[in-house]
Amino acid sequence: MIVVQKYGGSSVADTDRVKSVAARAAKARREGNDVVVVVSAMGKSTDQLINQAHDIAPEPPGRELDMLLTAGERISMALLAMAIHEEGHTARSFTGSQAGIITDAVHGKARIIDITPGRIQEALGGGHIVIVAGFQGVSRDSKDVTTLGRGGSDTTAVALAAALDADVCEIYTDVDGVYTADPRICPTARKQDTVSHEEMLELAASGAKVLQVRSVEYARNHRVPVHVRSSFSWADGTLVVPEEDHMEQAIVSGVAHDTGEAKVVVRGVADQPGVASRIFTDLADEAINVDMIVQNVSADGTTDISFTVPKADGNAAMRRIQALATELGFGEVVMDDDIGKVSLVGAGMKTHPGVASGMFEALAEAGVNIEMISTSTIRISVVVREADVPAAVQAVHERFGLGASDTTDAREVTS
Amino acid sequence: MIVVQKYGGSSVADTDRVKSVAARAAKARREGNDVVVVVSAMGKSTDQLINQAHDIAPEPPGRELDMLLTAGERISMALLAMAIHEEGHTARSFTGSQAGIITDAVHGKARIIDITPGRIQEALGGGHIVIVAGFQGVSRDSKDVTTLGRGGSDTTAVALAAALDADVCEIYTDVDGVYTADPRICPTARKQDTVSHEEMLELAASGAKVLQVRSVEYARNHRVPVHVRSSFSWADGTLVVPEEDHMEQAIVSGVAHDTGEAKVVVRGVADQPGVASRIFTDLADEAINVDMIVQNVSADGTTDISFTVPKADGNAAMRRIQALATELGFGEVVMDDDIGKVSLVGAGMKTHPGVASGMFEALAEAGVNIEMISTSTIRISVVVREADVPAAVQAVHERFGLGASDTTDAREVTS
Numbered sequence: 163m164i165v166v167q168k169y170g171g172s173s174v175a176d177t178d179r180v181k182s183v184a185a186r187a188a189k190a191r192r193e194g195n196d197v198v199v200v201v202s203a204m205g206k207s208t209d210q211l212i213n214q215a216h217d218i219a220p221e222p223p224g225r226e227l228d229m230l231l232t233a234g235e236r237i238s239m240a241l242l243a244m245a246i247h248e249e250g251h252t253a254r255s256f257t258g259s260q261a262g263i264i265t266d267a268v269h270g271k272a273r274i275i276d277i278t279p280g281r282i283q284e285a286l287g288g289g290h291i292v293i294v295a296g297f298q299g300v301s302r303d304s305k306d307v308t309t310l311g312r313g314g315s316d317t318t319a320v321a322l323a324a325a326l327d328a329d330v331c332e333i334y335t336d337v338d339g340v341y342t343a344d345p346r347i348c349p350t351a352r353k354q355d356t357v358s359h360e361e362m363l364e365l366a367a368s369g370a371k372v373l374q375v376r377s378v379e380y381a382r383n384h385r386v387p388v389h390v391r392s393s394f395s396w397a398d399g400t401l402v403v404p405e406e407d408h409m410e411q412a413i414v415s416g417v418a419h420d421t422g423e424a425k426v427v428v429r430g431v432a433d434q435p436g437v438a439s440r441i442f443t444d445l446a447d448e449a450i451n452v453d454m455i456v457q458n459v460s461a462d463g464t465t466d467i468s469f470t471v472p473k474a475d476g477n478a479a480m481r482r483i484q485a486l487a488t489e490l491g492f493g494e495v496v497m498d499d500d501i502g503k504v505s506l507v508g509a510g511m512k513t514h515p516g517v518a519s520g521m522f523e524a525l526a527e528a529g530v531n532i533e534m535i536s537t538s539t540i541r542i543s544v545v546v547r548e549a550d551v552p553a554a555v556q557a558v559h560e561r562f563g564l565g566a567s568d569t570t571d572a573r574e575v576t577s
Numbered sequence: 578m579i580v581v582q583k584y585g586g587s588s589v590a591d592t593d594r595v596k597s598v599a600a601r602a603a604k605a606r607r608e609g610n611d612v613v614v615v616v617s618a619m620g621k622s623t624d625q626l627i628n629q630a631h632d633i634a635p636e637p638p639g640r641e642l643d644m645l646l647t648a649g650e651r652i653s654m655a656l657l658a659m660a661i662h663e664e665g666h667t668a669r670s671f672t673g674s675q676a677g678i679i680t681d682a683v684h685g686k687a688r689i690i691d692i693t694p695g696r697i698q699e700a701l702g703g704g705h706i707v708i709v710a711g712f713q714g715v716s717r718d719s720k721d722v723t724t725l726g727r728g729g730s731d732t733t734a735v736a737l738a739a740a741l742d743a744d745v746c747e748i749y750t751d752v753d754g755v756y757t758a759d760p761r762i763c764p765t766a767r768k769q770d771t772v773s774h775e776e777m778l779e780l781a782a783s784g785a786k787v788l789q790v791r792s793v794e795y796a797r798n799h800r801v802p803v804h805v806r807s808s809f810s811w812a813d814g815t816l817v818v819p820e821e822d823h824m825e826q827a828i829v830s831g832v833a834h835d836t837g838e839a840k841v842v843v844r845g846v847a848d849q850p851g852v853a854s855r856i857f858t859d860l861a862d863e864a865i866n867v868d869m870i871v872q873n874v875s876a877d878g879t880t881d882i883s884f885t886v887p888k889a890d891g892n893a894a895m896r897r898i899q900a901l902a903t904e905l906g907f908g909e910v911v912m913d914d915d916i917g918k919v920s921l922v923g924a925g926m927k928t929h930p931g932v933a934s935g936m937f938e939a940l941a942e943a944g945v946n947i948e949m950i951s952t953s954t955i956r957i958s959v960v961v962r963e964a965d966v967p968a969a970v971q972a973v974h975e976r977f978g979l980g981a982s983d984t985t986d987a988r989e990v991t992s
Contacts, residue, residue, distance in 0.1 A: 177632040211652065217592040219659040226662070229670050230655035233648040237626065240645035244634040247641070255644050260720070281720075305675070305696075 164286075164328040165190050168200040168296065168319035172336045173393035174238045175205035177245075183393065184245035186334075187291050191251055196286045198326065200296045200319040201242055203234025224269030228298075228309045232258070235295035235315075246291050254285040258298035258307070263318060265299035265308045272299055272308035274317065274380075277325035294322060313374030320377045324384035331386050333373060334393035339400035340365065340372055342564035343417040347552040350565030354415060355398075358405040358509050361415045362388075364541040367453075368505035369420025378402070405509060414508030414517065414562045417555050421502040421548050423453060424476040425534065428483060430464045430493025437490055438467060444482050450475045454503070454536040454543060464493070468534055470545065473499050501533065502551035505543040506558055517562075518542050524561035530554045579701075579743040580605050583615040583711065583734035587751045588808035589653045590620035592660075598808065599660035601749075602706050606666055611701045613741065615711045615734040616657055618649025639684030643713075643724045647672070650710035650730075661706050668706040671696060673713035673722070678733060680714035680723045687714060687723035689732065689795075692740035709737060728789030735792045739799035746801050748788060749808035754815035755780065755787055757979035758832040762967040765980030769830060770813075773820040773924050776830045777803075779956040783920035784835025793817070820924060829923030829932065829977045832970050836917040836963050838868060839891040840949070843898060845879045845908025852905055853882060859897050865890045869918070869951040869958060879908070883949055885960065888914050916948065917966035920958040921973055932977075933957050939976035945969045 167187060174180050183199070190197045202208075211230050215222045222230075239255040246253035262278030285292045296315025299308050310317055316333060323331035340362065343351040357365070359382035366375045372390055381388050381402065391399030431437055438457065445452055455469040471479050476497050483495045511517045521542055525532060530553055534545035546554050559565060582602060589595050598614070605612045617623075626645050630637045637645075654670040661668040677693030700707045711730025714723050725732055731748060738746035755777065758766040772780070774797035781790045787805055796803050796817065806814030846852055853872065860867055870884040886894050891912050898910045926932045936957055940947060945968055949960035961969050974980060 177629060180633060214592060214652075214656060215659055218595060218656055219663045222659040223662050223667075226655045226658040226668070226670060229658070230652060233651040233655075236648040236651065237629075237645060240641045240648075241629060241633055243641040243644070244630055244637040247638050248634045252638075253641070255641060257722075 163194070163330070164196045164198070164326050166198045166200065166319050166323040166326065166328045166331045167334060168315055168332065169202065169334045169393055170315065170336070171202045171205050171208070173334050174201060174242065177241065180204075180238070180241050181245045181248070183334075184242060184249050186393070187242075187246055187253075188249040188251050191291050198282060198286070198292045198294060198322060198328070199242065200294050200315055200322060201235060201239050202296050202315045203231075204238045204241075207234045207237070225306055228269045228307050231309055232295065232298045232307050235297060239293045239295050243293050246293075251291055252289065253291040253293055255293040255295070256281060256285075257295050258318070259300035261294045261322070263294075263299035263321070264302050265310070267301040267304055267306065267308065269306075269308055271311035272301065274299060274310070274321050275302060277321055279322065279325050282322070282326065294318065313377070316374045316377035317380055320380045320384070320386050320388065323386045324380065328386070330389050331381070332389045332391060333377075334391060335372060336392065336394065337372055337390075338392035338395060338397060339390055340370065340402070341416065343555050343559045344419065347419075348417070348555050348559050348565075350559065352565060354400050356401045356403055357415050359402055360405055360540055361507050361509050362402045364505070364507040364538065365416055365418045368418035368507065368541065368543060369422070369503065370416075370418045373402075413510035413514050414506055414564065416507055416564065417559050418505045418507060419502060419551050419555050420505075421551060422473055423470040423501065423503060424473045424497055424499035425468060425470050425501045425545060426476065426479055426483070426495065426497050428467045428492050428495045431467055432491060433463055433465045440490065441467065441483060441486065444486065445471075445479055448475075448478055448482055450479050450482070454534060454545065456534045456536060470501070470503065470534075500548050501545050502548040502554075503543055503545050504551060504554045504558065505541055506562070507541045509540050511542075512539050520561055521558055524557040525554055528553050528557035530557065578610045578745070579613070579741050580610045581613045581615065581734050581738040581741065581743045581746045582749060583730055583747065584617065584749045584808055585730065585751070586617045586620050586623070588749050589616060589657065592656065595619075595653070595656050596660045596663075598749075599657060599664050601808070602657075602661055602668075603664040603666050606706050613697060613701070613707045613709060613737060613743070614657065615709050615730055615737060616650060616654050617711050617730045618646075619653045619656075622649045622652070640721055643684045643722050646724055647710065647713045647722050650712060654708045654710050658708050661708075666706055667704065668708055669700040670708040670710070671700075672710050673733070674715035676709040676737070678709075678714035678736070679717050680725070682716040682719055682721065682723065684721075684723055686726035687716065689714060689725070689736050690717060692736055694737065694740050697737070697741065709733065728792070731789045731792035732795055735795045735799070735801050735803065738801045739795065743801070745804050746796070747804045747806060748792075749806060750787060751807065751809065752787055752805075753807035753810060753812060754805055755785065755817070756831065758970050758974045759834065762834075763832070763970050763974050763980075765974065767980060769815050771816045771818055772830050774817060775820055775955055776922050776924050777817045779920070779922040779953065780831055780833045783833035783922065783956065783958060784837070784918065785831075785833045788817070828925035828929050829921055829979065831922055831979065832974050833920045833922060834917060834966050834970050835920075836966060837888055838885040838916065838918060839888045839912055839914035840883060840885050840916045840960060841891065841894055841898070841910065841912050842881055842883045843907050843910045844881050846882050847906060848878055848880045855905065856882065856898060856901065859901065860886075860894055863890075863893055863897055865894050865897070869949060869960065871949045871951060885916070885918065885949075915963050916960050917963040917969075918958055918960050919966060919969045919973065920956055921977070922956045924955050926955050926957075935976055936973055939972040940969055943968050943972035945972065
């Protein structure tokens with residue numbers, strides 16, 4: 163088997179944790195696998211480097227910020243190679259550039275455009291455990307060092323697994339799998355054995371922190387089986403697999419929530435072509451990531467457009483839209499960051515039309531008011547008051563029978 | 578002009594020092610120069626990385642130790658690029674590999690075998706200040722990251738200056754030049770305006786800490802003018818130049834001393850061919866760096882062989898030689914680490930035969946006993962008791978009139 167393992171910053175936070183990761187990689191190698199380990203920077207070291215940069219420059223040039231931040235994985239991967247050496251195996255560490263992670267040139271959030279894993283394959287052929295720096299690559303044209311943005315190590319791992327035709331991509335983290343809801347607010351939440359790529363994509367986009375959206379997209383597009391599991395235990399976690407391999411096909415697979423967004427409402431917008439386009443093009447220019455967008459039918463020739471954005475982008479979004487006031491002639495724009503989003507996700511939903519009404523009914527019975535609704539084929543999301551989020555998650559979780567009796571060991575949160 | 582500037586770890590010890598280096602590089606650029614800055618890791622960060630490595634592995638694999646240590650310059654050079662950006666200039670930082678520093682594959686003490694500075698020249702052509710990570714390169718065959726060993730940043734700078742045909746290589750350090758002796762033990766020591774490459778080579782090899790021997794060798798072989806100066810002041814330092822450009826040609830140029838060595842004496846060695854060869858081949862196999870070797874004429878068919886080694890290697894040298902006892906049949910081997918070496922260096926010495934006797938006379942008058950003597954064409958070195966080193970340096974310094982009256986500002990030590 164070819165196994166790609168990815169360890170996040172908390173899994174390599176100090177030299178003891180590095181040794182424990184080395185033991186895990188060595189075990190996989192002793193079991194006869196070809197092992198590729200993708201590793202993040204240690205603990206909070208990336209944040210420390212960012213602070214040093216901001217000591218010097220409020221807005222450091224992207225090329226140089228990427229050069230700086232990639233020092234983090236360089237340190238963790240070299241230490242891990244030494245620890246594997248102590249385990250009696252040989253290891254070869256490779257930077258993103260050496261590993262053939264080719265990206266575009268957008269510093270700070272580069273996208274992988276190709277993988278040329280020749281050196282990795284050669285090292286695997288030599289019997290070595292291969293270690294690859296996560297989060298980083300090299301730009302195709304300028305040959306400059308790039309970073310993939312936060313959470314990019316997940317994407318590195320999945321992309322390498324695809325390029326190497328690996329049997330599984332194991333994502334080690336500080337939680338032990340994907341849950342039916344966040345166990346911190348829903349005590350009956352249950353760890354799932356499998357979810358489909360599509361479900362995981364919707365869960366991640368709806369606030370589940372366990373995997374980055376981009377890595378799940380990549381896994382889906384390249385049909386890479388992903389195993390989400392804890393680096394603090396040997397228990398199986400959750401398998402994320404192509405839909406047709408996903409046997410249990412429950413109607414719904416989990417409830418996710420997200421309290422990191424704010425709602426913006428533009429009132430009294432002229433109901434004519436081009437207005438929405440103008441607003442969202444301007445927001446895209448500011449690199450503001452708009453999530454839910456809701457526009458209802460018009461009553462008196464004007465309409466209201468509502469959308470959600472990350473709280474951190476709320477003020478920038480407000481400024482940008484206020485600048486359009488004269489041109490577009492809308493009534494007012496207001497922001498509300500006291501909201502939360504609750505999403506129900508399930509591949510079976512496509513063929514079960516009663517799911518949405520069941521969710522709304524459960525919320526009504528729990529006394530939770532719905533402020534916005536948005537749906538995809540396998541997800542229903544609602545915006546509610548932030549204070550109502552726990553009650554909403556519990557009500558929906560219970561309504562669809564997602565809980566289990568033996569959840570006392572549900573140790574940590576995921577979705 | 579093309580100017581290569583090199584800043585050591587103490588010159589970039591914290592973000593404030595990094596800003597001050599940026600101001601210096603920016604000034605050189607504003608004066609119309611093409612500027613290449615070679616930078617070391619910040620302060621003690623290399624030592625910290627080594628400690629982390631030893632937390633994990635007592636003898637980490639060299640390839641991975643090099644991968645680890647090169648993170649240090651990556652951080653300092655990226656921060657310096659940001660600081661230069663804040664000064665209103667543009668900068669591009671390059672790793673050793675990106676800068677085309679091609680080495681052999683001896684991890685931890687690689688030698689530069691070629692420089693392919695295409696990307697540097699392109700960036701200079703684009704008007705950028707170029708920053709290059711010191712101390713590191715990439716091996717020609719395996720394409721692995723290598724380090725040049727301690728002090729390797731000096732060599733990086735000189736080698737780049739040679740490859741770029743730079744007008745000067747400025748080595749910034751925490752002392753303000755090359756002195757006629759160490760001002761800490763010789764208060765009349767005087768900063769020298771110029772010394773020749775050959776003299777600098779002998780001074781560095783004799784214990785002057787201001788430049789690494791290898792970088793001086795490189796500078797001599799490629800005729801690179803080196804300007805040793807302080808990063809804490811704007812005063813001129815000492816120019817190290819080819820001999821024929823060295824106008825003042827004093828008979829002697831400085832007194833160096835070294836208390837970091839131990840003396841080993843092998844007594845009663847059979848005076849026959851092959852014995853010395855056998856001893857020193859064995860020591861070379863242990864990578865023990867032997868300095869002075871003295872063997873006197875034989876009296877009774879046996880002789881004594883004395884040599885000096887770094888104190889840290891003394892015990893290993895003793896063990897290795899004791900293992901030869903039966904085979905070579907010598908009397909005994911003893912070590913003495915209570916010694917110091919005092920060297921007088923001067924290009925004019927070649928044509929002035931009285932220098933050695935003058936030095937011995939001065940030592941005799943000061944009551945200093947000479948234990949070993951070794952000479953080159955432009956250097957005379959003696960081994961004396963360690964406690965006698967200050968008196969010996971002062972006596973020789975005075976004898977050859979090296980002092981000056983205006984030396985109250987002699988701030989720091991060099992030779």
